[in-house]
Amino acid sequence: MTNKALSIAERTLLEPAGLEPSRLESIIGSILEAPVDLADIYLQYARSESWMLEDGIIKEGHHNIEQGFGIRAVCGDKTGFAYSDVIGFDTMMTAAANVRAIARHPADARQIVSVAKRTHRLYPATDPLHSLGNEDKIDLLRRLDQLARQSDPRVEQVIVSLAGTYEVILIATQEGALHADVRPLVRLNVSVIMVQNGRREQGSAGGGGRTDYRLFLEEGRAEGYVSEAIRQAQVNLEAGEAPAGSMTVVLGSGWPGVLLHEAIGHGLEGDFNRKGTSAFSGRIGEQVASPLCTVVDDGTLAGRRGSLNLDDEGTPTGHTVLIEKGMLKGYLHDRLNARLMNSAPTGNGRRESYAYAPIPRMTNTYMLAGPHTPEEIIASVEKGLYAKNFGGGQVDITSGKFVFSASEAYWIEHGRITRPVKGATLIGNGPDVLTRVSMVGNDLELDPGVGTCGKDGQSVPVGVGQPTLRVDGLTVGGTNV
Amino acid sequence: MEALETRLGPLEDKVALVLEQAKKLGASGAEAGAGLDEGLSVTSRMGEVETVEYHCDQSLGVTVYFGGRKGSASTSDLSEKSLRETVEAACVIARHANEDPCAGLPDKETLAIDIPDLDLNHPWQLSAEQAIELATACEQAALDYHQDIVNSEGATVNTHHGIRVLGNTLGFLHGYPASRHSLSCAVVGKRDDQMQRDYWYTVARDSSDLEAPEKVGLEAAQRTLSRLGARSLSTRQVPIIYAAEMATSLIGHFLAGVRGGNLYRKTSFLLDSLGKKILPDFVHIHEEPHIPKGIGSAPYDNEGVATYPHDLVREGIVASYILDSYSARKLGMQTTGNAGGVHNVLIDPGKLGRMQMLQEMGTGLLVTELMGHGINLVTGDYSRGAAGFWVEDGNIQYPVEEITIAGNLKDMLANLVSVGKDIDRRGNIRTGSIWLANMTVAGN
Numbered sequence: 001m002t003n004k005a006l007s008i009a010e011r012t013l014l015e016p017a018g019l020e021p022s023r024l025e026s027i028i029g030s031i032l033e034a035p036v037d038l039a040d041i042y043l044q045y046a047r048s049e050s051w052m053l054e055d056g057i058i059k060e061g062h063h064n065i066e067q068g069f070g071i072r073a074v075c076g077d078k079t080g081f082a083y084s085d086v087i088g089f090d091t092m093m094t095a096a097a098n099v100r101a102i103a104r105h106p107a108d109a110r111q112i113v114s115v116a117k118r119t120h121r122l123y124p125a126t127d128p129l130h131s132l133g134n135e136d137k138i139d140l141l142r143r144l145d146q147l148a149r150q151s152d153p154r155v156e157q158v159i160v161s162l163a164g165t166y167e168v169i170l171i172a173t174q175e176g177a178l179h180a181d182v183r184p185l186v187r188l189n190v191s192v193i194m195v196q197n198g199r200r201e202q203g204s205a206g207g208g209g210r211t212d213y214r215l216f217l218e219e220g221r222a223e224g225y226v227s228e229a230i231r232q233a234q235v236n237l238e239a240g241e242a243p244a245g246s247m248t249v250v251l252g253s254g255w256p257g258v259l260l261h262e263a264i265g266h267g268l269e270g271d272f273n274r275k276g277t278s279a280f281s282g283r284i285g286e287q288v289a290s291p292l293c294t295v296v297d298d299g300t301l302a303g304r305r306g307s308l309n310l311d312d313e314g315t316p317t318g319h320t321v322l323i324e325k326g327m328l329k330g331y332l333h334d335r336l337n338a339r340l341m342n343s344a345p346t347g348n349g350r351r352e353s354y355a356y357a358p359i360p361r362m363t364n365t366y367m368l369a370g371p372h373t374p375e376e377i378i379a380s381v382e383k384g385l386y387a388k389n390f391g392g393g394q395v396d397i398t399s400g401k402f403v404f405s406a407s408e409a410y411w412i413e414h415g416r417i418t419r420p421v422k423g424a425t426l427i428g429n430g431p432d433v434l435t436r437v438s439m440v441g442n443d444l445e446l447d448p449g450v451g452t453c454g455k456d457g458q459s460v461p462v463g464v465g466q467p468t469l470r471v472d473g474l475t476v477g478g479t480n481v
Numbered sequence: 482m483e484a485l486e487t488r489l490g491p492l493e494d495k496v497a498l499v500l501e502q503a504k505k506l507g508a509s510g511a512e513a514g515a516g517l518d519e520g521l522s523v524t525s526r527m528g529e530v531e532t533v534e535y536h537c538d539q540s541l542g543v544t545v546y547f548g549g550r551k552g553s554a555s556t557s558d559l560s561e562k563s564l565r566e567t568v569e570a571a572c573v574i575a576r577h578a579n580e581d582p583c584a585g586l587p588d589k590e591t592l593a594i595d596i597p598d599l600d601l602n603h604p605w606q607l608s609a610e611q612a613i614e615l616a617t618a619c620e621q622a623a624l625d626y627h628q629d630i631v632n633s634e635g636a637t638v639n640t641h642h643g644i645r646v647l648g649n650t651l652g653f654l655h656g657y658p659a660s661r662h663s664l665s666c667a668v669v670g671k672r673d674d675q676m677q678r679d680y681w682y683t684v685a686r687d688s689s690d691l692e693a694p695e696k697v698g699l700e701a702a703q704r705t706l707s708r709l710g711a712r713s714l715s716t717r718q719v720p721i722i723y724a725a726e727m728a729t730s731l732i733g734h735f736l737a738g739v740r741g742g743n744l745y746r747k748t749s750f751l752l753d754s755l756g757k758k759i760l761p762d763f764v765h766i767h768e769e770p771h772i773p774k775g776i777g778s779a780p781y782d783n784e785g786v787a788t789y790p791h792d793l794v795r796e797g798i799v800a801s802y803i804l805d806s807y808s809a810r811k812l813g814m815q816t817t818g819n820a821g822g823v824h825n826v827l828i829d830p831g832k833l834g835r836m837q838m839l840q841e842m843g844t845g846l847l848v849t850e851l852m853g854h855g856i857n858l859v860t861g862d863y864s865r866g867a868a869g870f871w872v873e874d875g876n877i878q879y880p881v882e883e884i885t886i887a888g889n890l891k892d893m894l895a896n897l898v899s900v901g902k903d904i905d906r907r908g909n910i911r912t913g914s915i916w917l918a919n920m921t922v923a924g925n
Contacts, residue, residue: 049574054746057579063554063570065563082535085557098535101609134577157746193747193859200747202859242864244887244923245716275526276632277669279676355538394853394866398669398678399711401883403853403866425855425864425885427923477855477864477885479921481716 005125005309009170009180013043013067017087024172027092031073032174034103038074038335041172042312043067043087044354048165049129053141053158056149070354071095074336075103077274081357120309120316122302123210125182127166131212137162140213140222148192148226154237155230156200157193162186164213171314179314185209185305185461187449188216190225194233203233207448209303225448232389232408235420242409242424242478248384249426249474250377250412255390255447257464260295261365262393262402263430266455268322268330269348269360270337272397279400279431280328288328289434292370295323297332299347299363305449306364306463310347313358317347322365323434334360352458359456366465370440374468377439379415385476386410386417387426400430425477433471441468485604488517489644489656495559496648499543502568504650508545508575510586511650512784515541515559518643523609525616526635528624533609536641545571549580583810586784589651591806591816593781593788600773601659603687604642612638615664615694622698623668629709630702632669634678639663640688653785661776662688666701672709679704679850684907686774704849707870711880714871714924720845720898721886721917722838724869725905727848728915732766734890735759736823736910737858739799741808750861750890754799760894763831766794770824777909783821791817793826828912830902835914838901840875846922847872848886861890867922881924888920 014021024041031039045067052060069092070083080102082095132140141160148158167183189206205228209215216222251259272278280288289295299317301307308317313335321329333341334349337360350361378386386409393404405425410417446465453462496513503511520536541564542555552574556567620636639662646656665682681700683692723731737743738751751759760766770788772778781787784806792800804812805820839847852866864887870877901913 051574055581057581058577059581059584060551060553060578061574063552063567063574065556065558065567067558078530079532080534081532082537084537085539085559095535099533102530102533134573138577157748159746200859202748202857242887244885244921246923246925275634277634277676277678355536357532357534392854396678396850396852396868398676399708399868399882401852401866401868403855403885405853405855405864422860422862423855423857423864424887425853425866427852427866427883427885429883475713475883475885475923475925477866477887477921477923479864479887479889481718481921 005182006178006180008125008182009168012045012168013087013170019089021178023089025176027096028172028174030093031096031100034100036073036075036103037339039072039174040313041069041071041092042354043069043170044167046165046167047129048163050161050163051137051141053145053160056145058138058141066353068354070357071099072357073099073102077340078102079336079357083355120300122300122307122309123184126184126212128164128184128186128212129166131214137213140216144190144222144226147223148190148230151227151230152194154194154196155192156195159191161189173314177314179310181309183210184212186211186213186215188222188225190229192229192233194237196237199237201233201236203229203231203236205229205232206450209305209449210307211303235408239420239422241480242421243385243411243476243480244478246473246475248381249471249476250381250384250386251469251471252388253441253443253466253468254445255464256387257366257447257466258390258393258404260367260466261362261453261462261464262395262404263428263433264295264322265297265362265365266395267397267400267430268332270331270333270341271360273331274337274341278397283328286328287326288431289323289326290437291326292440293323293326293434293437294368296321296368297348297362297365301364304364304446304463305451305461308363311349312351313349315345315347315349317363320346332360332362334358350460352460356458361455361460362453362462364446364463364465366444366446367467369442369444369467372439372441374441374443377441377468377470378412378417380439380470381412381415384412386412395430401427402430403427421478427475427477433474436472437469438472439470443467485517485519485642485644486658489658492517492644492646493654493656495541495564496646497654499541499564499568500648500650502565503543503545506568506572507547508572509548510546511543512586512648513541513543514645514647514783516643516645518641520639520641521607521609521612522637522639523612523616524635524637525613525620526633528617528621530613531635541567543568543571545575546585547575549582549584550575550578551581551584552578583807586649586651587786587806587816591786592651592653593785596655596780597771599771599775599778599780601686601778603660605640605660605662605688607640619664619666619694619698622695623666623702626699626702627706629670629672629706630668631671634667634669636666636698647785649785660686662691664691664694664697666698668701668705670705670709675709677705677708677711679708684776686776690774708868708880711868711882713883714881714922716923718919718921720842721920722842722845722847723915724835724847724849725901725903725912725914727851728912729905729908729910730851731915732826732828732910732912734856735894736803736826739793739802741802741804741812743858744802745808745811748859750858755802757799758797759799760794760797761897762797764794764797764897765829766826767792768823768826772825775825776907777823777825779824782818786816786818786820788818788824823909826910828900830904830913831900833899833901835901835903838899838914838916839872842872842916843875844873847877863888863890863893884922884924886920886922893917893920
């Protein structure tokens, strides 16, 4: 890691507690007296703020500081974990004694596979909260509110929120290494309610990334969120009943890549596959998608919401091919599961905070571009749904069934978009949905930086992306039979 | 863990100190809440311990008012220096916020005075070893149930014990301890090439009220087995019975529709519904915040306003919204003691058990799992993934999956056919199974 991140981490996390880096080593040493396979200490400091405008006024703001440490010992597939908000030698030694007890059986002889050392500098080691003065933050929110209200007389309510986090982490591993990272994260969201003839509809848009607030001032991004939110509400004001049943679906580019996150990504996380509870378990090398599909998880994209210089176990993030030309290639690993499956960690060991043990998680998951223009894809459909934007999704890992909910959709007839239809949930089966991809667009796009993924009660920021896709046969959950 | 109660006094002192500092910095009003929480979480999988986690959390949050200008801040570091900085951070925000005539502390007369003891504190002296034994017994009952139960996500025992203190500059300062324990189990079944997973759980304030580990494991195994052989349905319109454990979500959507924040923002499908009929005559929904040992029980809400039992729906008519002081003022009403949410919402049961309801329905869908978040609260449009059972002649025919169910919440509530007597008492919302008239089921 960069020396800058390390010196910030030592100054932020160790010095106030009067801890020398060598003390971390002796705490790890006390865990290693027991026959454990893996031991680490994760220290974290996070400062975050949010500002909210509603009813045309700055209604409230919040400031939060969280800090603490988590200590882990792993023995085979057993994990002992303890954490505390109080960083100090004594609290750490108590926690170490607790987690060490997990090693009641001799460790096996499997070695940790070492990974090539890479150093990423994907985002600046700065505090985004200070990148704009408070007055400027408030001015931005006010300006967006006014812009929204001037854009369309049907706008009744505007909610604008701005949030930023400055996070510093320090990881001490059993190899004696100290890894540090400074992680900025910002987010802006605009939500509008529009009313027409008594009908009320919502539209929302936003974005962000691992950078500072100036992101929103550049290239008219903030104003772009306003016009996008209004456009979505306008479309929804005209939307008719959504269709019900199995049909051809064209998925838009960008955020609709949540399809890949739910249908494919979760099912390829190492923990489920080691345990054999995933619908994808034991299927490496099998054809699980059309040859048009190549899907990757990439934590190394500069400034992206899902990116990390290193994961929460100190492993540099990577570019992992999940599906190559339709064939299942690889899993996403943390250290524990990589070790138990005799493979290398892929830099996907993540945790919500020091209060959680790391588990395999996605970073930025997307499909590579294909040969077709989006216009060709729409034109190829006789009758079907064009789902341009989505809300969130969910998956049942074991059965492979997944859902994701369209928030903006249109009916296609004779190769033309005819009319907007209401949002609806789409449901499919992860291991075979991509086998029905018959066209892949040349318009790969990543989402604007809005994704949050939940697993085992832990939330982490993620990214998704895809080009426009044609799927032959996906169940659309509307009301119109 | 006994030590926690002895820390109630010192935590109250910290809250009082924060309030004092807010006043010194010029705040016209302030409220602060603090909590300490300790816990143990143990998972056993395939007969062996998988994780042992020790939890230890603390936090303090403060909201300050300068007239109608509001700012808030929170921290996990309860040192005096950090608390001072937290109050300052809240004041900085308040100075930048705009004057909002509705913002401020609750009206003094709404604050709780007599604090009822709701019997919420039953710490469990459970060692990691004992927890492992319980989890293992629970999972083993599931694994032993049938040869088609081939794998497991494990069984988890959780025990938490904490104290919470709330204070404001109107003189309110109270705190109380509470505990919460749970046991859950999720297993995987396999038949032919199909794998299915399902789970069950039990949760209680007092560990002696938890279901037996073997019973939880058995229920998880039976639910998983019953799903094997699931197929999709063709698209159709049929009546739907939500099993009690899923019906809680329907009541949850109703509650979201009458929540003050959604009403004043006009982001609800139940705008202006107070005094209007939105459900059939026989439906009675009420909040009971003072049930002893209740999972949702609380003597006062997050603002210190006294909670009280009251009707939300009487004879199908909305009898009360769900309001905190701010949303009440925005709507020109009185707070209902619901800052932070509801406290034990109950719907009166009907006469039929689940099997009798299936008999009465004849042909339709029994839903036992819902997926995704396809609910548009502004319009009431509803579209979710589902799994469950196809019912004909009043009997379960086969398990179904990869289907969606869709409708509009206004119609769904208005066309509620009956509520079962098979009440799920585990959560903050207690209901029996709910039978709804025709909805659209989409499938292959």
